[in-house]
Amino acid sequence: MKIDESLVQWVEIDSQAFRHNVQEFKKRLGRTELMAVIKANAYGHGLLVIARLAKEAGIRWFGVNNVEEGLALRQAGFDQAILILGYVPLSQAEAVVHYDLRTVVYNLENLKVLARAARQQKKKAFVHLKIETGTNRQGIPIKKLGIIFREIKKLPEIVVEGLSSHFANIEDTTDDVYPRYQLNNFLEAINWFKRQGVEIPVKHMSCTAAAMLFPETHFDLVRVGIGLYGLWPSRETLVSCRMRGQEPLKLKPVLSWRAKVAQVKSIARGACIGYGCTYRTTRPTKLAVIPVGYYDGYDRSLSNSAYVLIRGKRAQIRGRVCMNFIMADITDIPGVKLEDRVTLIGTDGKEKITADQLASLAGTISYEIVTRINPLIPRVIV
Ligand SMILES: Cc1ncc(COP(=O)(O)O)c(C=O)c1O
Known part of the structure; x- marks a missing residue:
């Protein structure tokens, strides 16, 4: 399904992955x-x-x-x-x-x-x-x-x-x-x-x-x-x-969480980023401002620790997770522009970020990472 261009963030649901997971369980259930x-x-x-x-x-x-x-x-x-x-x-x-x-x-x-x-x-x-x-x-x-x-x-x-x-x-x-x-x-x-x-x-x-x-x-x-x-x-x-010598189920993650870049900006060395000035740049830095925050379920404990994917590359979160925004360092990712796709959970090219990784960074379990994604964000079957 095509993603509605008016969305600033959305959750993609991979129907094939879901069907596959159901079959993986059914095979073992008699x-x-x-x-x-x-x-x-x-x-x-x-x-x-x-x-x-x-x-x-x-x-x-x-x-x-x-x-x-x-x-x-x-x-x-x-x-x-x-x-x-x-x-x-x-x-x-x-x-x-x-x-x-x-x-x-x-x-x-x-x-x-x-x-x-x-x-x-x-x-x-x-x-x-x-x-x-x-x-x-x-x-x-x-x-x-x-x-x-x-x-x-x-x-x-x-x-x-x-x-x-x-x-x-x-x-x-x-x-x-x-x-x-x-x-x-x-x-x-x-x-x-x-x-x-x-x-x-x-x-x-x-x-x-x-x-x-x-x-x-x-x-x-x-x-x-x-x-x-x-x-x-x-x-x-x-x-x-x-x-136990059991063959592990081959599970496929069903959910990807994506958003669009809301602004690209260059800031000087020594500039601080976000509330509380918890991050100060150590080099001239290019930032992507992303319209996702803790209201959306992106945990505030991911401040200065998690990363997102843009153009198939990792972009580190800089500063605190705000209510409706995060900022990511794109200095080493050439060509990022307004409304480029951002991956918060999921795969982009050869890189991926999983709910388990975010859970480990946030000191919780994947259950909490996914259940907390704000229900108001559109879920789109792909
Ligand atoms: C009563 C009950 N049964 C089943 C489940 C499903 O657990 P799981 O997601 O680990 O399969 C839960 C999850 O919280 C539960 O509370």
Whole structure:
């Protein structure tokens, strides 16, 4: 697709890369279903853009964070099974039932209001019970399953479609002791239901790293986010793959972030650049002013440390990242002119800058770099 000339910055979404990543996971999943985790504006890639690509790739499950994201998908005509992974306030139970959204549930109060809403609408409410296996985020402690299940039996409108959990320490380490502890806890919960004579159809606990490393955690559905966008959860995940003799998935980054040069200027040796005069030139310098700042999601901690690509070459950020601008040193890049293309994340000629590189410079993870890209910046499928 051609980029609209009126844009000063945009995010390119590589549809081929996305399809490729889906296939890389599908090859390893056998009969297990693949959920595309598209919460947080599809990890900054654009909720509806990615939903469309995921649907075209045959994905039948979407994972979102809240009712608003689920609603946006329904209003755009998506009929996939949508599971809300975050918290649904009691007041939104009616909307959940009305729009046929599924929710992860871990409180009795939420179950009761969902049942009431379903009764009023003469429908069923589909829930996935979240089991506390050791992350100590959302979840029902295994010893409380008896109490919850007794109450659920009094609520015929509730359909327990799923049983889920989430790993705490799978990306940050090559050590599999904690994931195995959590897996065992999850198996204990599954067996607890079996003993009650209940077989819950959709059991799931895998994120990207688990889907890659531990086939025994796949169960009926895996919830894959970062991997579908072509990013590795961490270096440790890649190392773990190699340590286990597994062939690492060949992932292709889906997102590129581009902008246009807003001004080219020459400044003298000894001049200071930007707020706080944190950079002073040591030679006559040529600068490109780029209309992207921390408001857009370009982290302020990248001040004086990251680089962008212009004309296939690296241009170092000089001075602080401003709210809406950054300045880059183009002294050694001949011929840069107004409205030349700038790459903040992505490839330009033989050079590239990845979300992982920016994350490492900013002291964070690639997840944060991409999810923070301002949702107002147009996402364009290429
Ligand atoms: C509950 C839940 N499941 C799955 C995922 C997907 O994780 P990943 O992006 O590592 O695949 C997340 C991500 O934050 C999550 O919170």
